Every structure is written in structure tokens, then in C-alpha cells.
Amino acid sequence: MKKKQIRCWTVLFLLLGFAIIKPLDAAEKQTLVFLNWAEYLNPDLVKEFETEFNAEIKEIFFETDEMRNEKLGLTMGQGYDLVLISGSAISQYIRMQWLARLDLSRIPNIIHISPRWRDAFPGSDAYAVPYTWGTIGIAYRQDIIKTKITSWKQLFEPEESLKGKIMMIKDSNDTIGMALKALGYSINSTSAKELDQAEKLLLSQKPFVKKYSSLILSEKSGLITGSYHMAMAYNGDALTLQTRDKNIEFIVPQEGTNIWIDYLAVMRGSNKKELAYSFINFLNKPENAARSASFLYYATPNKSAEIFLEPEYLKNPVIYPDEAVLSRSEFYKPVPAQAKKKRNSIFSKLLR
Known part of the structure; x- marks a missing residue:
């Protein structure tokens, strides 16, 4: 009888020990579902974020703005944590109650973004973060x-x-x-x-x-x-x-x-908002914003990133058109x- 009790207690101890040790061994990896254009993220930055935050970025792609609207319409905005949206779509998405109002305290790197691009569209400053233009x-x-x-x-x-x-x-x-x-x-x-x-x-x-x-x-x-x-x-x-x-x-x-501006927006129905904010903040670290821009050959709205970009890049009129072009x-x-x-x-x- 004693031997049976000893064996039972031993098994129980091992099970409890495993339950205690497992979370310390490897925390569960979180997945961030991102609706995005294809080839619109620097893969090196994605890998670095995934390692640092023990996360996986799962991208779902659309080919046109209208296709993105259709995908979101099918689920009423559900099923995605982060979405890449054009500035002209922001007010429509706000009316549909698809977007979460930004908690700016969770995106401290937003201070690096020029106000010119942050508030270019109605509601953009409160619901979306500029990515490229x-x-x-x-x-x-x-x-x-x-x-x-x-x-x-x-x-x-x-x-x-x-x-x-x-x-x-x-x-x-x-x-x-x-x-x-x-x-x-x-x-x-x-x-x-x-x-x-x-x-x-x-x-x-x-x-x-x-x-x-x-x-x-x-x-x-x-x-x-x-x-x-x-x-x-x-x-x-x-x-x-x-x-x-x-x-x-x-x-x-x-x-x-x-002149288009693409924004990152957190979805209201997401249960991974904290991870979405972390990713947006990570991308807006000035060095990372510069790496994104140079990978994509697009202008960055992140003013602090410009010191990390080559002078030839900043002077390229195809990337940064002059005021005469912008005025037309x-x-x-x-x-x-x-x-x-x-x-x-x-x-x-x-x-x-």
C-alpha cells in the first residue's frame, strides 16, 4: 500500500513540476494576422520582431484597395488584427466601426511621424498610423x-x-x-x-x-x-x-x-491589440522606418528616420517629389x- 502511495505522489509531483517548468521553458507564441499588400514589409524586420516578441506575423494579401474592402466586408472587419489601409478609406472604416481608436500611449515612436501625414485625412490622426506615402x-x-x-x-x-x-x-x-x-x-x-x-x-x-x-x-x-x-x-x-x-x-x-498615404490600423475586433501596437511601434523606431523605406523605395512619413537614409535617396525626385509636383x-x-x-x-x- 505504501509503495502505491509513494508512486502516486511521485507521479503527481512530476506532473506538477512539469506544469510549473513548462511556462518558463517556452511561452506560447502569439500570431498577428495582418491584411497587407504583397511584398510590402521588409522581411528582415519581420524576423527581428518575431524573435524579440516571440510572435508570428501572418500576412493575408490583397491586390487592390477594392479587394481589401471586399475581404473586410465579408467578415465585417473580423478576423484581422492589423490592416494596411489607404487614407481615403479611413472615414468609411470608422463609420463601419471596424477600426480601434488608437491608444497613443502604446505607440511612443509616433512622435517621429510628421503631422503633415498623420492628419492628412479625416480621422487619420485618431485611428491610423502613416506607413508610407x-x-x-x-x-x-x-x-x-x-x-x-x-x-x-x-x-x-x-x-x-x-x-x-x-x-x-x-x-x-x-x-x-x-x-x-x-x-x-x-x-x-x-x-x-x-x-x-x-x-x-x-x-x-x-x-x-x-x-x-x-x-x-x-x-x-x-x-x-x-x-x-x-x-x-x-x-x-x-x-x-x-x-x-x-x-x-x-x-x-x-x-x-x-498623392497616396498608406496607414496601419488596428482592428476593433482584434484580441491582439497589444501585439499590434508593439509592431506599429517597432516599425516606427527611426532606424527601422528607414530600413522599411529603403527596402520599398517609398518615402517615409517618419521624419526622424531621414538621418538614417542616404542623401541620394532623400534627393531622388521619384521618391520625394518637389513642391511643384505636389501642388498639382x-x-x-x-x-x-x-x-x-x-x-x-x-x-x-x-x-x-
């Missing part, structure tokens, strides 16, 4: 296209040799907005007459468009292989491809463009329902 322009193969490209009209009213050789971003804001800009109108126009003109311009361009899509940022990119000779592109994407092929040129057309450019703004319906109709005709 940039422009949309025209990327083209200067070894194939001998004419100097300076205007949006050269994309929307292209030379005959470009038939089937153009790529357009698969996003109604960008495609319709830049068509409006080519016509001399605001990218946020709600005028039925102006939108009709933009529709006519886009439909006449359609035979020249090989694909409505996004640029692949590798050697398989259509701009490198020659499938595309010209493309609507984000400035950082064009510069990334330029490192692989020096024949790729990028310009912001003389009419001006869209605009942020996207939400448009009334009737104008949005009209834009959706135009875009659906292009995709048929």
Missing part, C-alpha cells in the same frame, strides 16, 4: 518608346505601336482618377459630364490595354519581359523594377497625380453614392 505615374521602357513621356494623355491616347502593350492598375480610383487628370479635371470629380468624358477616353484606350492588374516586382514583370511597354505604376514599384532593368523609366505627368496633385476623397455608382459602372465596362 507616394505617387502614381507612368512607367515605360525608354529603350522601346523613343518619344519622351510627359503627359497622362500619352497613356490614355497612346501611339498605335502600343496596342496591346499597356498595363493599367486594376483600381477604379486610380484608373478613372488619372483619366480625369488627363482631361484637366480633379481626380475627385463628381460631375456627370466630366465622368462621361473620362469613360469615353478609357473605352478608346481599352484596345491598347493588355491587362488591368498590378505590376509583378520580379524578373517576370511584364515591363522587364517586354509584355508591357508602358504601365500605370506606383513610384516605388517602378523603382524596384528599375533595379532589375535600367531601361525602365518613371515619370509623374505634368498634369499632376494622386491631390489626395483621393470619398465621393457621394451617385458618383460612386457612376464610377463603378465605368470600371465594370473596362473589365468586361
Whole structure:
């Protein structure tokens, strides 16, 4: 009997000992679910964060702003901890009650971000943290296209040799907005007459468009292989491809463009808010913000990061356009329902 009791107590002691030792041995790893553009995080920074915080960053990707909206709409904003959003979407997401109001005490590195970018959109200062900013322009193969490209009209009213050789971003804001800009109108126009003109311009361009899509940022990119000779592109994407092929040129057309800002936002339904705040704060450590910027070839809103960037980077007009370019450019703004319906109709005709 005593032997049985001794054995029982021994087993119990071992089990209790294991229960005590296990948490000290390895704390449970947390997973942060991040809805993001593909190739939009410096992988070295991700690894460092995961090691430091015993965490895993699980990325789910979207290809366009509209696809991100659809993904979030399907779950009413649930299932994600952190989301990369465009500035023009912030007010809509606030109305949908998808975003958590920021607890700034948990993001001390936010002091490094320029107010110019923090409060650029309604609600952005209270619900989102700027990550990068940039422009949309025209990327083209200067070894194939001998004419100097300076205007949006050269994309929307292209030379005959470009038939089937153009790529357009698969996003109604960008495609319709830049068509409006080519016509001399605001990218946020709600005028039925102006939108009709933009529709006519886009439909006449359609035979020249090989694909409505996004640029692949590798050697398989259509701009490198020659499938595309010209493309609507984000400035950082064009510069990334330029490192692989020096024949790729990028310009912001003389009419001006869209200035976009991408923000990091914590989701209201997340139960990993603490980890999300830690990741945002980690990315905004000035040295890390500089590493993000130089990896992506985009401008950083983190002013303190600039001392860690090369002078040539800061002087590059493709990354940091001058005030003359910025003065001719605009942020996207939400448009009334009737104008949005009209834009959706135009875009659906292009995709048929």
C-alpha cells in the first residue's frame, strides 16, 4: 500500500513540476494576422520582431484597395488584427466601426511621424498610423518608346505601336482618377459630364490595354519581359523594377497625380491589440522606418528616420517629389453614392 502511495505522489509531483517548468521553458507564441499588400514589409524586420516578441506575423494579401474592402466586408472587419489601409478609406472604416481608436500611449515612436501625414485625412490622426506615402505615374521602357513621356494623355491616347502593350492598375480610383487628370479635371470629380468624358477616353484606350492588374516586382514583370511597354505604376514599384532593368523609366505627368498615404490600423475586433501596437511601434523606431523605406523605395512619413537614409535617396525626385509636383496633385476623397455608382459602372465596362 505504501509503495502505491509513494508512486502516486511521485507521479503527481512530476506532473506538477512539469506544469510549473513548462511556462518558463517556452511561452506560447502569439500570431498577428495582418491584411497587407504583397511584398510590402521588409522581411528582415519581420524576423527581428518575431524573435524579440516571440510572435508570428501572418500576412493575408490583397491586390487592390477594392479587394481589401471586399475581404473586410465579408467578415465585417473580423478576423484581422492589423490592416494596411489607404487614407481615403479611413472615414468609411470608422463609420463601419471596424477600426480601434488608437491608444497613443502604446505607440511612443509616433512622435517621429510628421503631422503633415498623420492628419492628412479625416480621422487619420485618431485611428491610423502613416506607413508610407507616394505617387502614381507612368512607367515605360525608354529603350522601346523613343518619344519622351510627359503627359497622362500619352497613356490614355497612346501611339498605335502600343496596342496591346499597356498595363493599367486594376483600381477604379486610380484608373478613372488619372483619366480625369488627363482631361484637366480633379481626380475627385463628381460631375456627370466630366465622368462621361473620362469613360469615353478609357473605352478608346481599352484596345491598347493588355491587362488591368498590378505590376509583378520580379524578373517576370511584364515591363522587364517586354509584355508591357508602358504601365500605370506606383513610384516605388517602378523603382524596384528599375533595379532589375535600367531601361525602365518613371515619370509623374505634368498634369499632376494622386498623392497616396498608406496607414496601419488596428482592428476593433482584434484580441491582439497589444501585439499590434508593439509592431506599429517597432516599425516606427527611426532606424527601422528607414530600413522599411529603403527596402520599398517609398518615402517615409517618419521624419526622424531621414538621418538614417542616404542623401541620394532623400534627393531622388521619384521618391520625394518637389513642391511643384505636389501642388498639382491631390489626395483621393470619398465621393457621394451617385458618383460612386457612376464610377463603378465605368470600371465594370473596362473589365468586361
